[in-house]
Amino acid sequence: MSSLNTYRAGPDERGHFGIYGGRYVAETLMPLILSVEKAYGEARCDPAFVAEFRTLLAQYVGRPNPLYHAARLTEAWGGAKIFLKREDLNHTGAHKINNCIGQILLARRMGKERIIAETGAGQHGVATATVCALFGLKCVIYMGATDIERQAPNVYRMKLLGAEVRPVTSGAATLKDAMNDALRDWVTNVADTYYLIGTVAGPHPFPAMVRDFQSVIGDEVRAQMLAQEGRLPDSLVACIGGGSNAMGLFHPFLDEPSVRIIGVEAGGHGLDKLHAASLTGGRPGVLHGNRTYLLQNEDGQIQEAHSISAGLDYPGIGPEHSWLHDSGRVEYVWVTDDEALEAFQFVTRAEGIIPALESSHALAHAAKIAGTLSKDHLMVINLSGRGDKDVNTVARALGDVHLGGLV
Amino acid sequence: MSRLATRLSSLAADNRAGLVTYVMGFDPDRATSQAIFDGLPAAGADIIEFGMPFTDPMADGPAIQWAAGRALEAGGSLRGVLEMVAAFRKKDAATPVVLMGYYNPVYAWGPEKFCADAARAGVDGLILVDLPPEEADELLPSCRANDIDFIFLTTPTSDDARLPVIVGNASGFVYYVSIAGITGTASASNQAIGDAVARIKRHTSLPVCVGFGIKTPEQAADVARLADGVVVGSAIVAAADEAKKAGADPVAAALGLVAKLAEGVRGARK
Numbered sequence: 051m052s053s054l055n056t057y058r059a060g061p062d063e064r065g066h067f068g069i070y071g072g073r074y075v076a077e078t079l080m081p082l083i084l085s086v087e088k089a090y091g092e093a094r095c096d097p098a099f100v101a102e103f104r105t106l107l108a109q110y111v112g113r114p115n116p117l118y119h120a121a122r123l124t125e126a127w128g129g130a131k132i133f134l135k136r137e138d139l140n141h142t143g144a145h146k147i148n149n150c151i152g153q154i155l156l157a158r159r160m161g162k163e164r165i166i167a168e169t170g171a172g173q174h175g176v177a178t179a180t181v182c183a184l185f186g187l188k189c190v191i192y193m194g195a196t197d198i199e200r201q202a203p204n205v206y207r208m209k210l211l212g213a214e215v216r217p218v219t220s221g222a223a224t225l226k227d228a229m230n231d232a233l234r235d236w237v238t239n240v241a242d243t244y245y246l247i248g249t250v251a252g253p254h255p256f257p258a259m260v261r262d263f264q265s266v267i268g269d270e271v272r273a274q275m276l277a278q279e280g281r282l283p284d285s286l287v288a289c290i291g292g293g294s295n296a297m298g299l300f301h302p303f304l305d306e307p308s309v310r311i312i313g314v315e316a317g318g319h320g321l322d323k324l325h326a327a328s329l330t331g332g333r334p335g336v337l338h339g340n341r342t343y344l345l346q347n348e349d350g351q352i353q354e355a356h357s358i359s360a361g362l363d364y365p366g367i368g369p370e371h372s373w374l375h376d377s378g379r380v381e382y383v384w385v386t387d388d389e390a391l392e393a394f395q396f397v398t399r400a401e402g403i404i405p406a407l408e409s410s411h412a413l414a415h416a417a418k419i420a421g422t423l424s425k426d427h428l429m430v431i432n433l434s435g436r437g438d439k440d441v442n443t444v445a446r447a448l449g450d451v452h453l454g455g456l457v
Numbered sequence: 458m459s460r461l462a463t464r465l466s467s468l469a470a471d472n473r474a475g476l477v478t479y480v481m482g483f484d485p486d487r488a489t490s491q492a493i494f495d496g497l498p499a500a501g502a503d504i505i506e507f508g509m510p511f512t513d514p515m516a517d518g519p520a521i522q523w524a525a526g527r528a529l530e531a532g533g534s535l536r537g538v539l540e541m542v543a544a545f546r547k548k549d550a551a552t553p554v555v556l557m558g559y560y561n562p563v564y565a566w567g568p569e570k571f572c573a574d575a576a577r578a579g580v581d582g583l584i585l586v587d588l589p590p591e592e593a594d595e596l597l598p599s600c601r602a603n604d605i606d607f608i609f610l611t612t613p614t615s616d617d618a619r620l621p622v623i624v625g626n627a628s629g630f631v632y633y634v635s636i637a638g639i640t641g642t643a644s645a646s647n648q649a650i651g652d653a654v655a656r657i658k659r660h661t662s663l664p665v666c667v668g669f670g671i672k673t674p675e676q677a678a679d680v681a682r683l684a685d686g687v688v689v690g691s692a693i694v695a696a697a698d699e700a701k702k703a704g705a706d707p708v709a710a711a712l713g714l715v716a717k718l719a720e721g722v723r724g725a726r727k
Contacts, residue, residue, distance in 0.1 A: 064591065074560060074587045076516045078612040078637050081619055220522060226513065233515045238638040240614055336561045336587065337513060349534045350565030352512045 057304035057379050060370060065254020068376065070369035073253040075339045078237045086244075087255040089160050094262065099155060106151045107266060110184070113148075115139045117274035117430070122400045127420035130427040133283070134403070135271055137295065137434045144406065144435030145267060145295040146177040146248060152263035153246045154181040162244035164188045168232040170197055170225035170291070171361035171408065172204025173435055174248030179213035189213040192232045194223040197360045204439050222354045225291075225364045229338050249292025250368030253339030257368050264298025271430055272302055279428055285310040288432040289411040290382070291326065291362035293371045295434035304379060313371065314415045316357035317384035324356035327384040328367040329375045342369040358387035358447060359407035359440075389414040391447055394437060406435035407443065460553040460581045461606050461629045464503060465664045465685065474681035475503035476722045477666050478715055479557065479690030481524040482507055482541055483533030485701060490528075492708045493697065494545055498552045500712040501719020504666075504686065506584065509538050509558030516586045518641035520691035523698070535562045535571075539578040546579030555582035555608060555629075560596075569599045576603035582629045584608045590622050597626060606630075611657055613637050613649070624661040630686060631657055633667045641691025644670035651683045674721030681725035689718055 060067040065087075073083055093099040107113040115136040124132045137145040157165060165187050169175030175191040182189035191208055195217045198205050208215050221227035236245045250257045250264070268286075275283050286303060288296035290313045303309045318325030325331060328343045335344040337352060345353040345365035355365040374380040385393075390407055393414035398404045405413060409432065416431050423429070437444075458466075468475045478497055483490050497505050510528035514521060542554055556575065563571050563585065575583070583605055588596060590609065600607045606629025614637060615623060624631055633653055635645035654665050667680050668688025680687045693711050700710030 073589065073591050075589060076586050076612075077589050077610040077623065078614050078634065080589050080591070081614045081616065220526075221512070230513050230515050234518075234639050237516065238642070240637045336559075336564050338515070339587075341564075344561075346561070346565065348565070349536070350511075350562035351529065352561070 054377070057374065057377070058301065060373065061254060061258055065258070067370045067373035069334065070341050070372040071254055071257055072341050073339060074336045074341065075253045076237055078240060082240055083253050085160070090156055090255050090259050093156055093159055099159070102155055103152055107148065111141045111147050111151065112139065113266065114270045114274070117271055117278065119278070120401055123397065126400055127417055129421040129425065130285070130423040130429040131425065132416065132420060133275070133428065133430045134433045135267060135299065135430055137267065137432060138403070138405065138409070138436035142173070142177045142180050143438065144173040144177070145264060145298065146174045147180065148266055148298070149248065149260050149263040149294060150177040150181045150246060153259070154185055154187070157187070157244035157246065158185060160244065162242060164190070164239065164243045165246050166190045166192065166232050166235050166243055167246045167248060168192045168225065168228040169248065170228070170363055171359065172197070172201040172208070172439060173361060175213070175215070176204050176207050176211070178246050178248070179208040179211035182213065183211045190235065191215045192218050192228040192235070194218045194225060194228050196223040197225065200443055201360055201439060202442070224360070226352065226355070233338070249294040250297045250370060251292045251338060251340055251342065251366060257340065257370055260294050261297045261301055261370065264294050265301050267295065267298035267432065268300060268302035271299060275428065275430070282306055282309060283428045283430045284308070285312065285427065285429045287312045287314065287412045287416045287429065289314045289362065289408050289434060290367060290371060291316065291364050291408065292366070293368040295432050297368060297370060299430070299432045300380060311380045312415065313380055313382045314411045315382060315384040316359060316362035316411055317386045318356040320386055321384065324354070325384070326355035326357040326362050326364060328365060329371065329382045330384050332365070334372065337366055340369045342366050342372045343375070358390060358443065359411065361406070361408040362411065383415055385411050385414040391444065393417055394444060403433070404437035405433055406437045407440045409434045459604055459606065460551065461504070464551070464553050465630060468503060469664070469685065473726055474684060474722055475666070475686040476501055476677070476719050477504040477506060477668070477686045477688040478502040478693055479506040479508060479688060480693055480711065481510060481521065481528050482538040483510055483528035483531050484524040484694065485527045485698070485707065486531040487537065487541070489707055491541055491544060493711045494541060495548060496708065496712045497715060498549055500715040501723070502552070502715055504553045504555065506555045506557045506688065506690065507538065507542065509535055509556055509562060511559040511562060514559065516639055518639040518691060520641040520695045524694045535566055539574060542580055543578040553581040554579060555584055556580055557584040558586070560585045560588045563596070568596045572599035572603040572605055576605055580605060582606040582608050584610070584632065586610070590626060593626065608632050610634050613653065617656070620657060620660040624663065627661065627663055630664040630666050631661055632688070633657060633665055633684070634669045635667050636669050638669070640669055641695070642670065644672070644676065647679050647683065650680060654684050674717045677718045678721035678725040681722040687722055
C-alpha cells in the first residue's frame with residue numbers, strides 16, 4: 051500500500067475500498083441502490099445542487115463553525131497546541147446535520163416523499179427529523195428501545211419535530227438492531243421511501259456520499275488553520291463509531307504526509323470485556339450492505355457492542371476506515387468508558403464546553419498524547435457534538451442518582 | 458444431473474408444481490429440528506430449504522427472526538447445520554437440500570472451503586439473501602467447482618433491464634420473491650404472481666419457484682397453477698412454535714401443515 055500516490059481516489063466503480071465496501075443488499079433494494087448512485091453522481095456535478103447545499107450549510111446549519119484555540123486545555127495537557135473544531139455549534143448540536151442536508155436534497159431530487167433513518171444517540175434522528183420538518187417530508191426514525199431510554203430528551207425532540215419514533219426491541223435493542231429494522235422498512239416501502247443513512251457505512255454509494263457531505267469539516271479546518279497559524283495542522287484526532295465525523299475531518303488531509311491522523315474507537319469496559327472497537331477487536335465480515343471490520347464470533351455471528359456513548363455503540367465501522375486501517379495511513383486507537391467520562395468532566399470545567407460522550411473519546415486520547423508533543427505541534431480535535439443530551443447518562447455513571455432522576 | 462435438476466424435471470414431467478419448504482436449522486433445538494427436517498419428504502416436501510441461523514436477519518419478518526434467535530440460543534451454528542444435512546442424507550439420497558441464510562457466516566468459514574464442505578455434507582444449492590449478482594463473483598466459482606447451484610432472487614423491483622443481470626449466472630431454479638418486503642408478511646395477488654412468472658420466463662428457461670407471503674394450502678394451490686414451485690417458510694416455522702408454546706408436539710404440527718400444503722400443491726392442476 052505504501053506505493054499508493056493517493057489515498058483519496060476510492061471507492062472504485064463497484065463501491066469497493068480495497069476489499070471493503072460493496073453492495074451486499076437484498077435484491078429488492080438493488081435497483082434502488084443503483085438509482086441512488088446515479089442520482090448522486092448527477093447531483094454532485096450539478097452547480098445548482100452544490101449551491102443549494104452550501105447555502106443551507108451557511109444559513110441554516112451556521113457554517114463555518116469556529117476552529118477554536120483551546121488555551122486552557124493546551125496549558126493543562128502541557129504540550130501540543132490544541133484546537134477544537136466546533137461541530138457542536140451546528141444547528142441541532144452535532145456534525146450529523148451536514149450529511150442530512152445533503153441527502154435530503156438528494157431525496158427530494160429523486161422525488162421521494164417518505165424518509166426513514168436509524169439512530170443510536172438520537173443525534174442523527176434529530177438531524178433527520180429536522181431536515182424533514184424543513185422540507186415537509188414524512189419521517190420515521192428507528193431507534194433501539196435501550197437507546198430510547200438512555201437518550202430520552204432526543205426522542206422528545208424528534209417527536210416535536212413531527213417524526214414518528216419506532217422503538218426496536220430485537221437483539222440488544224441498540225443501533226445495529228435499529229439499522230436492521232430500517233432496512234426491513236426500506237425493502238417493504240421501496241417505491242416512495244428514501245433511507246437517510248447517518249454514517250459512512252451501508253451499501254455503496256452511502257459511504258462515499260456521506261464522506262463527501264461531511265468533508266466540509268476537513269475543508270474548513272484546512273482553510274481556518276492556514277488563516278490562523280499559516281500552515282497545516284500536525285495531527286487530527288476524532289472519535290469513531292461508524293466514523294462519519296472522523297472521515298469528514300480526515301479525508302481532505304489523507305494525501306498530506308506531514309499530517310498524523312488518529313481515529314479513536316470506543317473501548318467500552320476494555321477490549322477483554324464488552325466494547326465497540328471494531329478495528330482493534332474485530333475482523334472483516336459482511337453486514338448492513340458492506341464488507342468491513344466487525345465484532346463477530348468464529349461462526350460469523352455478530353456480537354453486541356458496548357459503549358457508554360450510544361452513538362458509538364455499533365459492532366461495525368465504515369468500510370473506508372477499514373481500508374485506511376489496513377493501509378496504515380490512519381492510526382486507530384481506543385479509550386474506555388471511564389477515560390471518556392473523565393475527559394467529559396475535565397473539558398467541561400476547563401473550557402466551559404460540554405462535549406458529547408462520543409467526542410469525549412477523542413478528547414480522552416488527545417489528553418494522553420498531547421503532553422508528549424512539542425509546543426509548536428498543532429493538534430485538531432473534532433468536537434463532533436455537544437453533550438447536553440448526555441448529562442443524564444453521565445449523572446447515572448457518576449452515581450449522582452438524584453441528578454440522574456431529575457434531568 | 459444434480460439432485461435439484463433431477464427433481465425439478467421429474468416434477469415438470471408429472472405436470473405439477475413442487476412444494477419447497479423452509480425450516481430453520483436448530484429451531485427450537487437440534488433434536489426437534491432434525492426430526493422436522495427428516496420428516497419433510499414423507500410429509501410431501503419436494504425440495505427443502507434449510508435455514509442457517511444468523512444474528513441479523515435483515516430480510517426476515519418476525520417469525521423467522523424469532524426462529525433465528527431460538528436457534529442461536531440452542532447453540533445453532535453453520536457447522537451444526539452441515540452436520541444436520543449430513544445426517545439427513547444418510548436417510549434420504551434424493552430430496553434436494555438448499556441452504557438459505559446470510560453471507561457473513563459463509564464468509565467467516567471461507568467461501569471455497571464452505572462450498573466444498575457443504576457439498577460433502579450433501580447440500581445441493583445455496584440462497585444468500587444479501588449476496589446480489591454484483592457481489593456474487595466471490596462465491597460463484599466455488600459453487601460451480603462443487604456442483605452447488607447458487608439460487609438468485611428476483612423481486613417485484615427486478616425490471617426487464619435487471620432480470621438478465623440476475624438470471625445470467627443463475628442455476629438450479631430462479632426464486633421469485635413475490636412481494637417487496639420481508640418474509641411472512643403481506644401476500645401478492647395471483648394476477649401479479651402470474652404476470653411476474655411469465656416475465657421472468659421470457660429471460661430464462663430455468664424453473665421459477667415463488668415464495669414470501671404464502672401461508673395456506675389454498676394459497677399454495679393458487680401459486681402451484683402459476684409457477685414451477687411454491688415456497689412456504691414462515692407459516693411452517695410459526696406452526697411449530699405455536700404448538701410448542703401450547704404444550705403440543707412441534708414436529709407433528711410442522712409436518713401436519715406440510716402435508717396439507719402438499720395436498721394443495723399436488724391437487725392444483727388436476
